[in-house]
Amino acid sequence: MDLELGSEYEAFRQEVAAFLAAHWPPAKETDARAAASAFRERAVARGYLYRSIPKAYGGSEQAPDPLKGRVIREEFARVGAPGELQGPGVSMLVPTLLACGADWQKERFVAPTLRGEIVWCQGYSEPGAGSDLASLRTRGALEGESWVISGQKVWTTMAHLADYMFILVRTEPDAAKHDGISYLLLDMKQPGVTVRPLKQMTGGREFNEVFLDGARTPKDWIVGERGRGWQVSRTTLKHERDTVGGQSRTEDMFGKLVELAKDAQREGQPALASGDVRQELARIEAYVLAQRYSAYRQMSMDLAGQDAGLIGVLNKLNGTMIGHHIANLAQDLIGDAALLMPPQGRGGNRRGDEKWVNQIMGSLGVAIAGGASNIQRNVIAERGLGLPRDGAEGQKGTGA
Amino acid sequence: MxxxxxxxxxxxxxxxxxxxxxxxxxxxxxxxxxxxxxxxxxxxxxxxxxxxxxxxxxxxxxxxxxxxxxxxxxxxxxxxxxxxxxxxxxxxxxxxxxxxxxxxxxxxxxxxxxxGQAIGTVALAEAGDRVRAADWTARLEGGRLSGEKRQVLYPELADITVVGVAGGFALVEKDAAGQTFEALDVADRTRRIGHVAYAETPADAMPAEADAAEALVDAALVLTAADAFGGARRLLDMSVDYAKTREQFGGPIGRFQGLKHQLANMAVEVEPARGLYWYAAYAFDHGAPDARRVAALAKAHLGDVYMQTARAAVEAHGGIGYTWEYDAQIWFKRAMFDFAYLGAPSRHREHAARLAGW
The missing domain is CATH 1.10.540.10 (Acyl-CoA dehydrogenase/oxidase, N-terminal domain)
Structure with a gap:
């Protein structure tokens, strides 16, 4: 067992740090977005971002090396340098296009998506198709040279800002449930598309309902074959699950929780002096450490081509549970700030204890997004523990 | 890495x-x-x-x-x-x-x-939850040991006992005079413990600073945590196997979502804890600055996880799990041992809190 990266990677770390020292933050006062874009371009050229994506499509096409990826993320985070863009375009559509897309689709969409020039939203869930996604009913019919799409999507994050949607639609109504779906690309800026924001319990507006009423997209804006959309979509959901389960955000939050316990007062003393708070913090810390070192173990085994076993299907639910523990203790510590709504709008994070209300409510968003906890439990039981499937289709609809 | x-x-x-x-x-x-x-x-x-x-x-x-x-x-x-x-x-x-x-x-x-030609044991804990080296009151003076120890594994079987005393350790041989053994009706009958009272018992000194002597307690905590992980993993496997083979309402009970979710919850508590005990052992061997804290956190966490897993496992088995004949009870009682041996979880959490400067 060894947690050290070794001299090769420490040298690489120096190299990344030197690059960052030269290029971030930008020397002169410029437009922040333009500066970030210029920096990203440099970082891609150096092989630090979009490492798994071919150069032809705007990536840096590096040999797979998760440890180098980790060093890069750590060093970039240390100086607050812009990393890879987040969002469904980069994390979900791009891997899908690279795996299943036509050459012209890759050429047209991948590089501008990586640069943030075009923004995507994901059109999967519907009012009647959540965990059972394959029961989706939005219809797509070929009329001449266009697909004509009608139906409704929901929980569509950032639809109000997106240029395009990647969407699952039922194109073969007579085929079996999973065999009648196609994966299409759709221009959001057209008359047949209506976006209505959904207000979350936090007060934020990050996702939407999208009404499709005769929306049109060209015949060849299909990824993979007709009726194969379900299989095409699998790569993207798998990718999403990997990103949601991340551990470093949890570690940051735990650090802030300890600070909160130092600052919060109980009967004139720091709450941290109180036995029940100390117990709960130590209890949560053990979960956080267990998650961290299990992640190191899993990464090390992946690198060696070994199967890390059960842990792979547990990560999302484990992270969710830790988020709940943190939310519960924070709610206890912030006193009457727990009567408030979280701060709204930009700059909210710099305000008072009520910012923890974001975690109190937001931990539930994490529990639901990317495969809700009870679906995770089904996946753990069936794929991880080998228990029999219940019913004819089991959890096919979860896309895990 | x-x-x-x-x-x-x-x-x-x-x-x-x-x-x-x-x-x-x-x-x-x-x-x-x-x-x-x-x-x-x-x-x-x-x-x-x-x-x-x-x-x-x-x-x-x-x-x-x-x-x-x-x-x-x-x-x-x-x-x-x-x-x-x-x-x-x-x-x-x-x-x-x-x-x-x-x-x-x-x-x-x-x-x-x-x-294995000789059997060894350690006598560390004392009454009043005194498990840390700094708390030990047993005394070695002029080659004579006096004091009372608890939670001693197989005390009468051991050829040599390492006894924690103020200022380090004392070695007591099997037939040394002045030892009184009190056998207990222990729950975990796979790991017997008893009380030992020493009265002017001939003993050999092994000096150690209290801080260094604590390392032995840390090692004991890490090994107990590791045992707990193994046991909890076994109870999970045992419960899953039972769910696959026990049939009710015309099929295996493992097809029911209620039981599936209980087993998934057990898995999500147990499996990640492997990383915690691994790190606690690694930190001990590498003299990491947080080694002592992590040993305490691992013992506390795995003591709890094992016990809760054991409770869930008995429940998942139904009536058979509550019998003496079925082996789930053996692991249940091993969980009781790991929970309480050298201090219950809350004690080690408080210790970890203090070591963090909280």
Whole structure:
């Protein structure tokens, strides 16, 4: 067992740090977005971002090396340098296009998506198709040279800002449930598309309902074959699950929780002096450490081509549970700030204890997004523990 | 970064698990459990033949010169198999003598403990939850030991006992005068413990600063956590197997979502905790600054996880899980041992809080 990266990677770390020292933050006062874009371009050229994506499509096409990826993320985070863009375009559509897309689709969409020039939203869930996604009913019919799409999507994050949607639609109504779906690309800026924001319990507006009423997209804006959309979509959901389960955000939050316990007062003393708070913090810390070192173990085994076993299907639910523990203790510590709504709008994070209300409510968003906890439990039981499937289709609809 | 088992470590763990499962399932575990002594000589000698006693003993004493990490991997395997006997006392006694013993003490005891020719144990805890070296009140003066110790594994069987005293450790041989043993009706009949009172007992000093002596407690916490992980993993596997084979309403009960979710919840509590005990062992062996804290956190966490998993496992089995005949109760009681041995979870959490400067 060894947690050290070794001299090769420490040298690489120096190299990344030197690059960052030269290029971030930008020397002169410029437009922040333009500066970030210029920096990203440099970082891609150096092989630090979009490492798994071919150069032809705007990536840096590096040999797979998760440890180098980790060093890069750590060093970039240390100086607050812009990393890879987040969002469904980069994390979900791009891997899908690279795996299943036509050459012209890759050429047209991948590089501008990586640069943030075009923004995507994901059109999967519907009012009647959540965990059972394959029961989706939005219809797509070929009329001449266009697909004509009608139906409704929901929980569509950032639809109000997106240029395009990647969407699952039922194109073969007579085929079996999973065999009648196609994966299409759709221009959001057209008359047949209506976006209505959904207000979350936090007060934020990050996702939407999208009404499709005769929306049109060209015949060849299909990824993979007709009726194969379900299989095409699998790569993207798998990718999403990997990103949601991340551990470093949890570690940051735990650090802030300890600070909160130092600052919060109980009967004139720091709450941290109180036995029940100390117990709960130590209890949560053990979960956080267990998650961290299990992640190191899993990464090390992946690198060696070994199967890390059960842990792979547990990560999302484990992270969710830790988020709940943190939310519960924070709610206890912030006193009457727990009567408030979280701060709204930009700059909210710099305000008072009520910012923890974001975690109190937001931990539930994490529990639901990317495969809700009870679906995770089904996946753990069936794929991880080998228990029999219940019913004819089991959890096919979860896309895990 | 290679935070995974080496081929040698994996082979060691497999060998210990295979042996202990095979012999345990063939009757050794139950025989020891039902016996008056909790000791099965055949099982124990087979385990010692595998070299488990000498994993962390120096090579010139007939050991393998490995560390607490390797002991912990063995402890996990033995916990998984529910192995009976004085493993924990054996390896902790050897560890203490290796770290703090004089050359003469090492020559006399390490080869015998490494091969299993001698049985060793440790007497650390005292009444009033005094488990840390700084709390020990037993005294060694002029070669005579006085005081009372609790939670001593197989005290009457041991050829040599490492006793924690103010200022370090004392070595007490089996037939030394002035020892009073009190046997207890313990729940975990695979690991027997008792009280020992020492009255002017002839003993040999092993000086150690209190801070250094704490390291032995840390090692004990890590090994207990490792055993707990192995045991909890076994209870999960046992419950899953039962859910796959027990039929009701025309099929296996494991198809019902209520039970599936209970088993998934057990899995999400148990499996990630492997990383915690691994790191606690790694930190001990590497002298990491947080080694002491993590040992405490791992013991607390795994004590809780094992106990809750044991409760859930009995429930998942229904009536059969509540019987004496079915083996789930053996692991339930091993969970009780790991929960309480050298201090319950809340005690170690408070210790970790203090060490963090909270």
């Amino acid at each position: 290679r935070f995974r088992l080496s081929d040698d470590q994996a082979a060691l763990q497999d060998a210990v698990r295979d042996y202990a499962l095979r012999e345990g399932d063939a009757g050794a575990r139950r025989r020891a459990f039902e016996s008056d002594t909790g000791f099965d000589a055949d099982f124990w000698s087979g385990l010692m033949d595998l070299g488990v006693g000498g994993l962390a003993c120096p090579e010139d004493a007939g050991g393998l010169g490995l560390g607490v990490t390797d002991l912990a991997l063995a402890a996990e395997a033995l916990g998984y198999a529910g192995a009976p006997g004085p493993f924990l006392g054996q390896v902790l006694a050897a560890l203490a003598i290796d770290r703090f013993g004089s050359p003469a003490q090492k020559d006399r005891w390490l080869p015998a403990l490494a091969t």
